[in-house]
Amino acid sequence: MDYSSRGIELLRKLGKVSLGFYPTPFTRLDRLSDEYGINLWIKREDFSGATLFGGNKVRKLEYLLSDAKKQGCDTVFTYGATQSNHAMETAAAARRCGMKPVLWLGAIVEPKAGDIRANLLLDSILGCEIHILKSIGSTRETMAANTALFEKRKAELAAEGHKVYDIPIGGSTPRGAAGFAECWIETLGQAATLGLKPEFFYTCTGSGGTLAGLAAGKTLMHDTRTALRGIAVGKKDPATYGPGIREKADAILELIGAEERTDPDVFSISHDYVGPGYEKPYREANDDIRLLARKEGLFLDPVYSGKAFHGMMDEIRKGVVPKGSTVIYLHTGGATALFSESEIIGDLGELPA
Ligand SMILES: Cc1ncc(COP(=O)(O)O)c(C=O)c1O
Structure with missing residues (x-):
């Protein structure tokens, strides 16, 4: 071969x-x-x-969401900047697989109320649960400072009978x-x-x-x-x-x-x-x-x-x-x-x- x-x-x-x-x-x-x-x-x-x-996120998501399905998850968490391509692609792919997307987005650039654009606009059309976090540096640093928040939401969803599949920044x-x-x-x-x-x-x-x-x-x-x-x-x-x-x-x-x-x-x-x-x-x-x-x-x-x-x-x-x-x-x-x-x-x- x-x-x-x-x-x-x-x-x-x-x-x-x-x-x-x-x-x-x-x-x-x-x-x-x-x-x-x-x-x-x-x-x-x-x-x-x-x-x-x-x-480029689509190839990654083909493997990740297959794993999510195998694990019986119905909700996907992911992380990125407010204009993250990865977050938007993950949300679209999650919807395609019948899962609920939950996005944790660091505001490197602050979105302007009433003028939501580009990926954040698509996230909103996709009906994602969107959490905008104040940026404290890189997206990675912002996420590291908020892990307690993610765990709390995961526990709430678990109490409602949902299972979360966690996809880190970039799906990498x-x-x-x-x-x-x-x-x-x-x-x-x-x-x-x-x-x-x-x-x-x-x-x-x-x-x-x-x-x-x-x-x-x-x-x-x-x-x-x-x-x-x-x-x-x-x-x-x-x-x-x-x-x-x-x-x-x-x-x-x-x-x-x-x-x-x-x-x-x-x-x-x-x-x-x-x-x-x-x-x-x-x-x-x-x-x-x-x-x-x-x-x-x-x-x-x-x-x-x-x-x-x-x-x-x-x-x-x-x-x-x-x-x-x-x-x-x-x-x-x-x-x-x-x-x-x-x-x-x-x-x-x-x-x-
Ligand atoms: C358009 C685009 N190109 C390249 C990259 C970088 O890919 P990776 O995060 O796998 O290094 C990204 C990641 O978000 C992206 O959205």
Whole structure:
């Protein structure tokens, strides 16, 4: 059996519900490729479905909500910022599975009463139980300060006969992140069918589950050719962030019963493109959002996919990616942020002079 069939077989044993439309499209960015002298391809996780808004959370939720069902849960708790894509995708997927979504959202940007936008608007249409928490720093710190609140609500729901499935920030448990091992196998399979041998694979990295899953997939495929590069979009400690993601990749491999473990250089991470911080835009990243829109007619968001795309383009311009290379950019979705508060979209919202 080849590596890819064996990888998929091991992953399937975890069990998953069907939420998205796979394989997602994989297409060439012709104009940018010509302009920069590279062979640039885009993997469209923004097209994963099942709603209009897609994104990278759907693959994780297929595995997580299958587990929730197996455990007999009827309620899902999850956590994020008020404009969290993950929270909205989790809520939509929970509804699809007949479960009640309860969202705990840290207000990095305060929602304005009477002008609820983007993911928070969708959360409200989905009828989620929404708890907005005052931000005390990163979303992770805000959540750590409120665990007593979550436990209290869980106990109340249990007393009413409900069972809660807990999904942490970003859905990035080894089980959730396993979805991206599948994404690696799927994408490199599409590339191979087209006769491509990619040298670089770029992704955005936040809670790290996507990168961990891709690293596990790369390891399952015994791929030592393709450099996997994560572009961080939140302020992280480089001393612990990368090692933690590698541990998660190994936990995925262990969970599915694979014998392989990741190499120390299975991926690399750049922390140079965070800008002022999470959900805080900056001009150079927004310029590359405009570049992709104006050259290829495609949209990115200012919080995740835009900063990651900017990081990749900057490395292409600086020659970190040599001319003639075949490069894959993973579009992780998130374009709802284009319709969020002005603090998040920055100068994208300004009319041209
Ligand atoms: C659009 C988008 N891209 C990328 C990411 C980062 O994925 P991960 O948290 O798995 O690192 C997220 C996470 O919320 C996201 O919403």
